[in-house]
Amino acid sequence: MNSDLRTNAEHGQDLTGHIFIVETELQLLAAMAIEDQYLSVDRDVAHYFVTSDKLLNAAAERGKNHLTLLDRNHHGGLLGKIRFIKENTRTVLNVAESLSVGSDSCVLYIPRIDDIYNNILVGQFRKKKLGKVALLPDGALNIFSSNITAACRKGLKKWSLKLRLLAPGYSVLQYDGDELGADSEWVDVVYSFTGLDTGYCADKERYIQFPVQFSETGKSDNAIIIGQNFLAYQQANHSFVATVTAEIKSLLGVLKAERVFYAPHPRALTAEFRTDDMEPVSGSYLCIEEMIAVLGCRYVISCNSTALFTARLINPVIQCYAVGAEDSPMQNEHQRESLLSAMRDSGITVVTLPSAVDAI
Numbered sequence: 001m002n003s004d005l006r007t008n009a010e011h012g013q014d015l016t017g018h019i020f021i022v023e024t025e026l027q028l029l030a031a032m033a034i035e036d037q038y039l040s041v042d043r044d045v046a047h048y049f050v051t052s053d054k055l056l057n058a059a060a061e062r063g064k065n066h067l068t069l070l071d072r073n074h075h076g077g078l079l080g081k082i083r084f085i086k087e088n089t090r091t092v093l094n095v096a097e098s099l100s101v102g103s104d105s106c107v108l109y110i111p112r113i114d115d116i117y118n119n120i121l122v123g124q125f126r127k128k129k130l131g132k133v134a135l136l137p138d139g140a141l142n143i144f145s146s147n148i149t150a151a152c153r154k155g156l157k158k159w160s161l162k163l164r165l166l167a168p169g170y171s172v173l174q175y176d177g178d179e180l181g182a183d184s185e186w187v188d189v190v191y192s193f194t195g196l197d198t199g200y201c202a203d204k205e206r207y208i209q210f211p212v213q214f215s216e217t218g219k220s221d222n223a224i225i226i227g228q229n230f231l232a233y234q235q236a237n238h239s240f241v242a243t244v245t246a247e248i249k250s251l252l253g254v255l256k257a258e259r260v261f262y263a264p265h266p267r268a269l270t271a272e273f274r275t276d277d278m279e280p281v282s283g284s285y286l287c288i289e290e291m292i293a294v295l296g297c298r299y300v301i302s303c304n305s306t307a308l309f310t311a312r313l314i315n316p317v318i319q320c321y322a323v324g325a326e327d328s329p330m331q332n333e334h335q336r337e338s339l340l341s342a343m344r345d346s347g348i349t350v351v352t353l354p355s356a357v358d359a360i
Contacts, residue, residue, distance in 0.1 A: 017099025017106040018046045019092060020136070021070075021118060025266060025287035026306065027111055028055055030137045032062065033211040034109070034191060047095050054266070058286045068095070072117060082167050089121050089170070096130050106131035107189075111138055113173060113181035114152050116159055122186055123171045134189040135182055137208070139306035142198045143342045146335045148179040195313045197345065212289045214296065214315035223257035223299035224281070226288055226307050227272040229265040235329040243353055244303055244324040245273045251321060251351060255299055263288050265305075273302070289314060304328045304339060308348050316347070323351040 018039060020031040028050070035046045047066040050056050056069050068091065074084035096106045108125050110118045110133065122133055153174070160172040175184035182190045182200050190200045194207040225248060230236035252260060262278035264271050266287075285291045288307045292300060293314050300311040301321045308320045322343055328336075343350055 015099060015105070016044050017096060017131075018044055018109065019096050019099075019106060020046065020048045020109045021092070021111065021121070022048055022050045022055055022059075022136070023111055024138060025055065025058070026139050026289070026310070027136050028059060029211060029287055029289065030191065030193070030208065031109060032059075032064075033208045034136075036211065037208050038206075045099055047099070049092055049095075061284065062286070068092075078162065079166065082163070085117055085120055086167060086170065088117060089124050092121055093124055093128065093130070096125065097128070100130055107134055108132070109134045109136050109191075111136045112179070113175070113184065113186060114148060114156075114179050116156075116172070119156065119159075119173050120163070120170055122181075123173045126173075126186065127171070132188040133186060134191060135180060135187050137191050137193050137196075139193070139196070139310050141306060142180070142182075142192060142200075143196060143309065143338065145178055145180050145182075146338070147177060148175065152179065193310070193313055196309060197342070210289075210310065210313040212293045212314050214293050214318075220296050220298065221256075221258045222261065222295055222297045223252060223255060223259070223301060224261040224263060224288075224292055224295065224297045225273050225278055226300065226302035226305045227262065227264040227268055227274060228303055228305060229268040230272060230303075230329065232267075232269050240324070240327070240329075241272050243355075245275065247323050247351060247353055248273055248301055249275055251301065251323065257299055261291070261295060261297070263291055292318070308343070309346055312346050312348070320346075320348040321351050322348050324353045325350050327353055 022028045022031055031048065039046060048059050048064055049068045049070050050059060051070050051072055056067055059067055070088050072084065072088065074081040100106050108131065110122060113119045113122055156172050156174055163170045163172060173186050175181060175186060177183040181187045189206055190204045191206050191208055192198050193210050230241060260278045261281050262274045263281045281291050289310050292311050299319050300308060301323060302308055303323055304325045308322055311318045311320055325340060325343060340350060
């Protein structure tokens, strides 16, 4: 593919390369929406770099041809991770350079720059003057992201020292402000879903329509419970998960849904919030939003899942319930208040747990 693109460039075709670094199902959905709504078939070429086989298969099933799997499962300790960082960076930059007719003719789309892989990639992309950097939307993450922490800044400085010693020429971007990098000098454009108030700089922000359409023919009083991954991430204990599960069951008794579906967190090892009377969702869905739309669910229930926000973008009549969100694990109190405020503004009903529980 790269040789074909080089041939196009040699023949004078003014191509703009668009490099998408995709780590989640929702980011893939957003990347494809950006391609559909902003890119030209004649003047733009999109290449997707995905970080899992699941995302690779999903993108291929949806007709994407320019795909590369980025292997981030490093081994070999610190030296092994640095080797993987360099290899991943070179893999992406080789494609970016093959798409570039001249300097600044590419756009690199990344989810965040506090992640060391993306941070170094953006730094090298900038160093080679290959083009602009854009931030991919990731639903609720963009709403309640807080300022970068002192611990994260310290970590990036440590990485800068490590690379200076072990990988000369590779730099680490240091920045302040939003943890994702939205208001940093290294990010030129921030994409957001229309309908989500992120509070980013107006001169940077661009909007995309949420690409999933609600199935009116399948519309019903169905409910879907969305599991989370608190236990595996060590963000909450079994008591918190059990209390939320019991309160969800109580809520379902009030709503009297026709059918109750269950969708696990895409990377969960356990089925948090599931009870025996829930039907597991099956099918080749890219993400939870597609499940909600195809099933025509009227009720969407979870704790602080991103899907509670994005479901409202599919259809405003969907009723979303955040069970235990007031007690859910967050980085800090400011982040929790931002989340709850965003839920209220988005029309999400916050269900208080019957008694206070310890999240951790």
